Amino acid sequence: MHSPTLPPALLSALRRVMRPLVRLMLRKGVTYTVFADLLKEVFVDVADREFRLDDKAPSDSRISLLTGVHRKDVRRLRTEDDTASMALPENITLGAQLVNAWTSNSPFCKTAGQALPLPRLASVGGDVSFDALVAQVSTDIRARVVLDEWLRLGVVRLDEQDCVHLEAQAFVPQKGFDEKAAYLAHNLHDHASAAVHNLTAQGQPFFERSVHYDALSPASVEVLRETVASEGMQTLLGFSRLAADLENGDLSSLDPRQRITIGLYFYTEPNSPTAPPP
Template identity: 70%
Template sequence: MPENISFGAHLVSVWLNSARFCTESGRPLPLPRLASNGGECSFDGLVAHVSKDIRARVVLDECLRLGIVRIDDQDCVHLEAMAFIPQRGFDEKAAYFRHNLHDHACAAAHNLTESGEPFFERSVHYDGLSSSSVEQLRDAVRTEGMQVLIAFNQLAAELEGQDVPEPDARQRITIGLYFYTEPSPPDTPPSTKASSS
């Protein structure tokens, strides 16, 4: 991952998982922009918590450019996404595309070719739904799927805080969830499937 994306993802994870910057339910708090107004519980404090080597204003400008945060009339910074999801910035979106496609393809290839325990890879597909049903499912995936990923993020953050692996024993993970829709071919009879790999 490019450095700005790795830093941004770490920043959002701390914002969502550190009691100083979120509620008990993992909801991000609006943070005063300046340490002079919020001390350690400010956006300046959040950036300093993640790294002492970068100025908070640079981070704020980049987060604003990517649509990750907004500033309100009281000069508080609000997290606009429950994950580091750039709304703008082609390079940032392309980096996530490469990362997610790589890891999903590697999991699928492992499941096809390896004899060990398979990676979890499951999907549900239907081809006889109306547009309104698809919209209802899209909303459910957006809401409930995000809650599942937030829970995994919180668990991973807790485990990472407890773990102290040797440098050559560290492992990375990717847990993903996606939604896709397109028109069904008109001559295909409706069917329902639950697929597993």
């Protein structure tokens, strides 16, 4: 039986939120014991960083009281190296910048959001080439290195004329588990952070909305899937162009910097066979 001080609705929500993550862990061999040890680290780290009194580092005893983690474990975990950075890996950050330039900047796109096929070499395409695209964003990395990595991830393809085609209208790797895992961490963290803020914090809420229906045929679901993929991507590209323009205008500002995430997702699954008919 749960303590009466713990909201049953919150425990029910946490149980449901954890289900897809547990499904992933079981598929990848992450056992309960491994996850429990990982969860201890997170509990201790969050309590240490975010639950301070008068901005003073809490004692091991206070963290143990807050989290339920044994004080010996608290002491051990606080002396170990910090957890991995929340920042996206550099290759993903650079990739997002390149895709934004390819889909937004002349002469690399036909219209906003429609990336042109680019000759691979500057010796062939000049300023309208994949070499030129990479050089516009970074002079520290060779275009061939980027191309090889993107071919591995399925972000681009090469045709018979040695032109590079963008396969996704945003930097979303089709292959590469590590890159997909980085997006999982980034996107789910920020989505969950917005929802937790709206549930627990005062002040202006973050935009966090969805629509849901439960009596659609498979054919109707496919119509929605394709519409979200096309129109949703155009919406996100529009936000990306606006954010890039605003960021460029902020270069001379002395205001403190903030990061943002804007997301859109689609999910479907069969209704439970035990559910009553509509």
